Amino acid sequence: MADISLQNVSKSFGAVDVIKDISLEVEQGEFVVFLGPSGSGKSTLLRMIAGLESIDRGKLLIGGKECQDIAPGQRNVAMVFQNYALYPHMTVRDNMAFGLRNIGMKEKDIEARVADAGRILEMDALLDRRPSQLSGGQRQRVAIGRAIVKEPAAFLFDEPLSNLDAALRVRTRVELAQLHQRIAATMIYVTHDQTEAMTLADRIVILNDCRIEQIGTPMEVYTYPASRFVAGFVGSPGMNFLNSDVAVSGKEATATLGDGSRVAMSIDVPEGGTYELGIRPEAVHVVTGEGDTTGEATVVENLGDRTLVYTRLGDGSSVIALDDGRSQVAPGDTVSLRFDTSQLHLFDSSGRAYHAD
Amino acid sequence: MNLARTRRVNIAGAIITVITVIAAIIWAFPIYWGIVSSFKLEDEVVRPYIELWPEHPTLRHYWFALTQTQIGSWYVNSVATALGVTVLTVSTSLLVGYAISQLRFPGRRVLWWLILASFMVPTQVLIINHFVLIANMGLLNTWAGIILPQLIHPVVIIVYKQFFDQVPKEFREAAVMDNASELRILSKVYIPMNWGVTTALSIVTFIWAWNAFLWPFLAVTRTEMMTITVGITQVSDAFGVYYARQLASAVLAGFPVALAYLLFQRRVTQAITLSAGIKG
Ligand SMILES: Nc1ncnc2c1ncn2[C@@H]1O[C@H](COP(=O)(O)OP(=O)(O)OP(=O)(O)O)[C@@H](O)[C@H]1O
Ligand SMILES: [Mg+2]
Numbered sequence: 012m013a014d015i016s017l018q019n020v021s022k023s024f025g026a027v028d029v030i031k032d033i034s035l036e037v038e039q040g041e042f043v044v045f046l047g048p049s050g051s052g053k054s055t056l057l058r059m060i061a062g063l064e065s066i067d068r069g070k071l072l073i074g075g076k077e078c079q080d081i082a083p084g085q086r087n088v089a090m091v092f093q094n095y096a097l098y099p100h101m102t103v104r105d106n107m108a109f110g111l112r113n114i115g116m117k118e119k120d121i122e123a124r125v126a127d128a129g130r131i132l133e134m135d136a137l138l139d140r141r142p143s144q145l146s147g148g149q150r151q152r153v154a155i156g157r158a159i160v161k162e163p164a165a166f167l168f169d170e171p172l173s174n175l176d177a178a179l180r181v182r183t184r185v186e187l188a189q190l191h192q193r194i195a196a197t198m199i200y201v202t203h204d205q206t207e208a209m210t211l212a213d214r215i216v217i218l219n220d221c222r223i224e225q226i227g228t229p230m231e232v233y234t235y236p237a238s239r240f241v242a243g244f245v246g247s248p249g250m251n252f253l254n255s256d257v258a259v260s261g262k263e264a265t266a267t268l269g270d271g272s273r274v275a276m277s278i279d280v281p282e283g284g285t286y287e288l289g290i291r292p293e294a295v296h297v298v299t300g301e302g303d304t305t306g307e308a309t310v311v312e313n314l315g316d317r318t319l320v321y322t323r324l325g326d327g328s329s330v331i332a333l334d335d336g337r338s339q340v341a342p343g344d345t346v347s348l349r350f351d352t353s354q355l356h357l358f359d360s361s362g363r364a365y366h367a368d
Numbered sequence: 369m370n371l372a373r374t375r376r377v378n379i380a381g382a383i384i385t386v387i388t389v390i391a392a393i394i395w396a397f398p399i400y401w402g403i404v405s406s407f408k409l410e411d412e413v414v415r416p417y418i419e420l421w422p423e424h425p426t427l428r429h430y431w432f433a434l435t436q437t438q439i440g441s442w443y444v445n446s447v448a449t450a451l452g453v454t455v456l457t458v459s460t461s462l463l464v465g466y467a468i469s470q471l472r473f474p475g476r477r478v479l480w481w482l483i484l485a486s487f488m489v490p491t492q493v494l495i496i497n498h499f500v501l502i503a504n505m506g507l508l509n510t511w512a513g514i515i516l517p518q519l520i521h522p523v524v525i526i527v528y529k530q531f532f533d534q535v536p537k538e539f540r541e542a543a544v545m546d547n548a549s550e551l552r553i554l555s556k557v558y559i560p561m562n563w564g565v566t567t568a569l570s571i572v573t574f575i576w577a578w579n580a581f582l583w584p585f586l587a588v589t590r591t592e593m594m595t596i597t598v599g600i601t602q603v604s605d606a607f608g609v610y611y612a613r614q615l616a617s618a619v620l621a622g623f624p625v626a627l628a629y630l631l632f633q634r635r636v637t638q639a640i641t642l643s644a645g646i647k648g
Contacts (some may be wrong), residue, residue, distance in 0.1 A: 084547030096538035100560040110546035131390070157542075352433050 014039040015060065015165055019071030020079075022059060030222045037165070037199065042191050043200045046208040047218035048244065053201040054169055056218070060155045060199065061090050061167050074164045084113070090157035090167040094174060095150045097142040103153050104138040107160045121160075127129050128156040148179045155190070165197040170285065172207065184210060194301070205245055209233070217241050239362035242289050248319060250356075251295065251330045255288040257357060266357070270325030272304035276352040277366040286357040289364075292319065294354035295332040297340060302347030306330060308340050322346060406430070406615040413611045429616035433603065439620060441592045442599035445511065446578055447624075449595055452515040453577035457524055458570050465528025466554050470540065480529075487522040492582065499586055509593045514584050518577055524569050531565045532558055568639030571632050579623050596621040 015037040022030040029052050037043050042285030045053040051178045058064040060071060071079040078086050089110075097106050104125055111121045127134040132152045132191075142150055151171065152333035158166050171187075188211055191198055202208055208215050209229045217224040217232060217240075225237035236242035242250045259280055265290045266288050274288070297320055306322030309329075320339035322330050332348050340346055354368040405413050406429055408422040433439055467473070468480050491498075498517040507513030535558060543553045559566065584595045591602060601619040603610070629636055 063544070083541075083544050088545075090542070090545050092538045092542060094536065094538055096536070096542040098539065098542075098561070100563075109543075109548070113547040113549070113555060153472060157546075307617060 012023075012073060014041070015199070016070075016072040017056075017060070018070040018072070020059065021065050022055060022064060022067045029221055030059065033218060033223055034069075035223065035226065037197060040195045042211055042213045044199045044208040044212035044215050045199065045218055046205060046215050046226075046244075047203065049203060052216040052221045053203070053218050057090075057167050057199060057201050060086075060165075061088055062086050069215060087161075087164045088167055089161045089163040089165075089263065091154045091158050091171045093170045095142075095154040097150055097153055097157070099142050100141050102141055103145070103156075104165060105135070106142070106153060107157050110161055110345065124160045124162070125156075128159040131159060131190070132156050146335060147175055151175065151183060155187075159194070160359055163196070165199060168198065168200040170202055171200075172202075173204075187211060196203055205247065210247075211275070214367045217244065219244070235366050236289075236356065236364055238364055239287060239289070239358040242356060242358070242364060246291060248292055249330050250289045250291050252358075253288045253290075253324075253328055253330065255286055255357075257283050257286045259283040264357070266355075268304060268324070268326070269328050270304060273326075274303050274350055274352065274355070276355050278355070278357060278365055278367040280357055280359075280365045284359075286359055286365075289356040289358060290330075290350055290354060292331040293333045294351035296349045296351070297332050297334040297338065298347050298349045300347065302349040302360055304350075305345055305347050306332075308342050311338065311340055311342055313338065321345065322348065402615050403619055406612055406619050408612055410610055410612050415576075416498040429610075429613045430620070433617040433620055434614055437599065437603055437617065438592050438594075439596070439599060442594050442596040442621075445514070445593060446597070446621075447583070449511050449514045450574050450577035451516075452511065453518045453580075454570055454574045456515065457519050457521050457573050458566065460519070461521065461524035461569075462528050462559070462566070463554075464511065465525045466532055466558060468525070469529045469532035470553075470558070471550070483522045483525055487519070487526065491517070491520060495583065495586065498583070502587060507587075509588050509590045511585045514595065517583055517587075518580060520578070521573060524573060527565065527569060528562075531562050535561060564635075564638070567632075568635045571628060571636055572639040575625055575628065575636075 014304055015035075017033055017035040019032050019034055020030060021028070021032050033056065045056060047053050055064055060073075062078070062081065066079040070077060073086055073088060081305075094156070097103075098109065101109065107125045107128060108121045111124065119201050125138070126135070129138055132155060134149065134152050134156065137145060137149060137153070144152065145153065151174075154171070155166075166237070172183055175183060191211075200207075200211060212229055214226060214228055215232050216226050219240050225232055225241045227235070227237075232241060232245055236245060236250075239252075243252070246301055253268050255268050255274075257264050257266045257280065259282060262279055264278050264279050264280055264283070266286065268274065268288070280286070304324060306324045308320050308322050310321040312319040312321070313336070316336045318334040318336060318340070320332045320334050320338065320340050322332055324330060330348065332346070334340060353367055357365045357367075359365075404420065404422060407425045407427070408419075409424055409426060412419065412423055464483070468476060468483070491646070494517075502508055502513045502516065505513075507516070533584050539557055540553060543557050546558065579597060580595070581597045585598045585601075588598060591599070594602070600614065600621050603614050603617045
């Protein structure tokens with residue numbers, strides 16, 4: 012059964028539509044990440060689930076119960092804020108207990124839950140401190156603890172790691188993944204960091220311009236992007252895009268690139284014409300001898316285990332290719348590039364994607 | 369180079385220090401003069417030349433003020449009314465400031481403009497209406513009569529609103545997610561996060577109320593119901609003006625406020641800056 016279900020929800024701020032007719036099912040225990048560029052409506056959608064923003068149209072079901080008109084506190088979800096929003100005048104213990112006291116829980120039960128959360132998050136020793144006496148990472152944990160004690164149906168996170176430094180962010184990310192496995196709770200997590208999305212998510216929801224572009228596992232989203240936007244947004248370094256003229260015969264197609272080179276592939280596109288050809292850097296190999304096309308290396312980035320070769324093709328378009336760590340390529344060299352034709356994508360003018368087999 | 373520079377800074381510093389000291393002397397001298405005079409004999413006070421120290425220091429004026437007047441009752445009246453004004457003003461302003469800052473209700477804007485507008489009306493303008501009103505209610509010569517018209521302090525509301533506005537909205541949202549009622553959000557989150565403002569505003573309101581003269585002067589005719597600011601004007605009545613005696617009672621009247629200033633110096637300065645920023 013779906014734990015959280017959004018059915019055709021919409022929202023606008025005044026005349027500006029921010030969420031347009033979104034539907035989404037989140038399973039019990041699933042870790043779902045909302046990924047998208049700034050302003051795509053990720054936070055708004057999360058806050059609509061939390062109840063901090065109203066839902067103009069559509070339905071929201073949490074645990075089977077219609078929730079769109081219920082007060083935030085009654086929805087049985089907990090939220091972790093980007094800046095943590097820990098009450099500065101309360102100890103860690105009181106911060107965690109606050110929500111439980113508000114519903115009139117017995118002090119004895121509160122104590123037990125706080126102690127549990129302290130143990131799960133390994134912060135028993137911090138319970139009597141104030142937030143100002145904690146490091147950023149510890150505050151982050153308290154914020155999560157404040158959510159855990161409520162034993163909610165779902166946890167909502169809005170960019171919870173963005174205030175941490177790089178090293179701590181990686182560590183906390185791993186801890187979050189472990190926490191999710193341990194308590195097996197439903198989690199919805201907003202981020203614009205694709206590494207967080209790829210590593211944490213069971214499923215990624217890619218948002219762009221108030222709409223869902225694609226829902227899928229990290230690998231699906233990476234390997235079979237549903238649109239030009241997703242293809243360009245996911246992956247670093249990003250996918251190469253080349254203008255091409257495509258001629259179709261049955262399940263076979265031949266793309267003619269701007270520099271005149273031809274690439275044949277087996278793909279199911281309805282008709283020939285102008286398409287954007289997309290290929291990830293790891294599917295473009297630097298080869299000795301004949302390749303699909305040739306380019307001039309402009310920048311060579313050796314990353315140790317692999318080398319990124321930035322090349323310029325005959326028509327001036329650029330392609331990033333991947334070579335192994337011991338690459339001999341130097342800037343200014345002319346290199347042959349071979350495309351792995353099973354990893355090609357074509358995008359029509361509306362951005363719709365077709366994938367080669 | 370370095371030396372020259374330090375020296376220049378020192379000269380500038382010295383000039384500023386001298387100016388400050390002169391200003392402080394000009395400012396403080398009348399107070400010094402008043403206090404010193406209260407220890408002089410009546411005929412020493414009216415001598416036509418300046419004596420910086422009493423020739424025959426005496427406590428008799430203080431003794432007179434403490435024994436021959438109703439200064440005890442005046443103190444009690446002042447403390448009671450000033451406390452009443454403080455508690456009521458601060459607590460109501462806090463609620464209004466919170467409502468305007470945090471709640472969304474129809475008429476919020478209008479209410480806010482009304483408060484800002486009432487801030488432009490000096491209370492003296494309303495004093496006749498207040499008098500008639502309080503008289504009709506039969507509250508002249510009572511604490512309630514002294515207190516009620518003094519509860520109008522829009523500036524306290526304005527300061528509260530501004531401080532509540534500055535609390536990041538995530539705190540409110542976190543509390544809402546935590547199932548907190550509006551009253552609990554106010555009492556457990558917003559008030560504790562703004563204790564400094566409440567203390568500062570309380571001190572300043574208390575000092576305002578303690579120093580109030582015009583309204584208590586009108587509202588009270590019976591000597592035993594007077595506040596101390598009004599009471600000290602009575603010391604002179606019987607046999608013309610006794611400067612030293614009056615000054616002694618004035619010193620007694622100002623004493624608690626001076627003490628409050630000393631004890632809460634930093635808070636008072638803070639509070640005055642707060643309200644001055646708004647008046648500015
Ligand atoms: N209270 C509001 N009033 C008006 N417009 C708003 C409001 N909140 C958000 N918006 C608009 O809604 C759109 C989506 O905002 P949202 O905060 O959901 O984006 P986001 O995907 O979370 O971006 P970010 O990654 O920058 O946090 C933006 O264009 C924003 O300007
Ligand atoms: Mg956001």
